[in-house]
Amino acid sequence: xxxxxxxxxxxxxxxxxxxxxxxxxxxxxxxxxxxxxxxxxxxxxxxxxxxxxxxxxxxxxxxxxxxxxxxxxxxxxxxxxxxxxxxxxxxxxxxxxxxxxxxxxxxxxxxxxxxxxxxxxxxxxxxxxxxxxxxxxxxxxxxxxxxxxxxxxxxxxxxxxxxxxxxxxxxxxxxxxxxxxxxxxxxxxxxxxxxxxxxxxxxxxxxxxxxxxx
Amino acid sequence: xxxxxxxxxxxxxxxxxxxxxxxxxxxxxxxxxxxxxxxxxxxxxxxxxxxxxxxxxxxxxxxxxxxxxxxxxxxxxxxxxxxxxxxxxxxxxxxxxxxxxxxxxxxxxxxxxxxxxxxxxxxxxxxxxxxxxxxxxxxxxxxxxxxxxxxxxxxxxxxxxxxxxxxxxxxxxxxxxxxxxxxxxxxxxxxxxxxxxxxxxxxxxxxxxxxxxxxxxxxxxxxxxxxxxxxxxxxxxxxxxxxxxxxxxxxxxxxxxxxxxxxxxxxxxxx
Numbered sequence: 001x002x003x004x005x006x007x008x009x010x011x012x013x014x015x016x017x018x019x020x021x022x023x024x025x026x027x028x029x030x031x032x033x034x035x036x037x038x039x040x041x042x043x044x045x046x047x048x049x050x051x052x053x054x055x056x057x058x059x060x061x062x063x064x065x066x067x068x069x070x071x072x073x074x075x076x077x078x079x080x081x082x083x084x085x086x087x088x089x090x091x092x093x094x095x096x097x098x099x100x101x102x103x104x105x106x107x108x109x110x111x112x113x114x115x116x117x118x119x120x121x122x123x124x125x126x127x128x129x130x131x132x133x134x135x136x137x138x139x140x141x142x143x144x145x146x147x148x149x150x151x152x153x154x155x156x157x158x159x160x161x162x163x164x165x166x167x168x169x170x171x172x173x174x175x176x177x178x179x180x181x182x183x184x185x186x187x188x189x190x191x192x193x194x195x196x197x198x199x200x201x202x203x204x205x206x207x208x209x210x211x212x213x214x
Numbered sequence: 215x216x217x218x219x220x221x222x223x224x225x226x227x228x229x230x231x232x233x234x235x236x237x238x239x240x241x242x243x244x245x246x247x248x249x250x251x252x253x254x255x256x257x258x259x260x261x262x263x264x265x266x267x268x269x270x271x272x273x274x275x276x277x278x279x280x281x282x283x284x285x286x287x288x289x290x291x292x293x294x295x296x297x298x299x300x301x302x303x304x305x306x307x308x309x310x311x312x313x314x315x316x317x318x319x320x321x322x323x324x325x326x327x328x329x330x331x332x333x334x335x336x337x338x339x340x341x342x343x344x345x346x347x348x349x350x351x352x353x354x355x356x357x358x359x360x361x362x363x364x365x366x367x368x369x370x371x372x373x374x375x376x377x378x379x380x381x382x383x384x385x386x387x388x389x390x391x392x393x394x395x396x397x398x399x400x401x402x403x404x405x406x407x408x409x410x411x412x413x414x415x416x417x418x419x420x421x422x423x424x425x426x427x428x429x430x431x432x433x434x435x436x437x438x439x440x441x442x443x444x445x446x447x448x449x450x451x452x453x454x455x456x457x458x459x460x461x462x463x464x465x466x467x468x469x470x471x472x473x474x475x476x477x478x479x480x481x482x483x484x485x
Contacts, residue, residue, distance in 0.1 A: 046274075050274050051270050054274070055269070064268065068274065071274070072274070072278045072281060075278055076282060079282065149264065152261070152264065153264055153266070156264070156265060176262060176265060196227060199226075203258055207258060210258070214261070
């Protein structure tokens, strides 16, 4: 029996043929192809998820270089563990889980090392009862609206970065990545109830930290 | 109509806090507290949605490919799994070898002849090492022996100071001694011990304080000891007399020499 050179040779009806094509172009299909050495399939997976994963890790770590580094590590792990991948999960759940684990591990490692960072500095000052911001309040109207927006965005990013790990991941997944509760529960390997509870707590934390902006 | 708790749960879990069910909207129209909660939730949602999405850098794939190739090159098909144990083993072996080499290097050197390491004595009570008077050899020529003035710090940090000072003094004396008439080659051959002690020791224990360049000391004049002026940091000076010794002396080797303790003499003493 000779090898097939095209999908037409299968003799399938058109509808079935399109289903096969769709399957090949699905995440599962691409990973399956990557597993057999198809580099183009893996490159397509990278193209699909590189921005999402980078953005997600960036919101988790508030460090762009680190986010890129961890996003790449995520794809490398996907590639290495392609043989063990189980199709019972959505691929997005799978890759987000890897990225989450990497980000949380890195955050914990940093905490252990007690790296001095601005974020840590602000957090410490806040815990000591001092105002978290070093900038004194400026009551003058700012001329440039974009400056205000930038400052606000930076404050929000900082506030997210100061959330405890267990609250940060579900909040970012829900309110920034707009994932469903079910998917978040799958990524974090928690029950939906726990996810909802943690997101609620995370929002309460954020409201406290961002009082001046609400 | 929903209760406040149900309404807030819906506000919390809705993808967008302004897209609520009709029942929740009805409750909101009648409940100011829930309206405030919704307004807060809306504000936070607005703040979070202001965060601009971050994109991966343009060279993301290139860098990823490079990293993957680098790991494949280093550790086989899938990176560390094969490489790590080898690396750890290699690192362990190298560190063991280095530790062994350092230990070998730090191993105590065999003690100098006549020296007895272990005790250290302050310079105020410097007892010279046991020496034996050596009678002049008939063939040896007496020349003026050097008088070495040695300043030794007597404080806790004394030994270090002393070593530096001794070395400097020794250099000076060595230079001075070069101007003296040199011993005839025949004499040097006749008695290999015709050398000034090249090692200065502190105390009778013979602990090495400094190593001096060889100073030719004519053993023939052994009746007149070498005088060493010791000064501590407070300026107190003490002159110590050390009799010259030649370990190559025939008398010593023959066991005829008498070992006599050397006493410090007054500073009037000369060779």
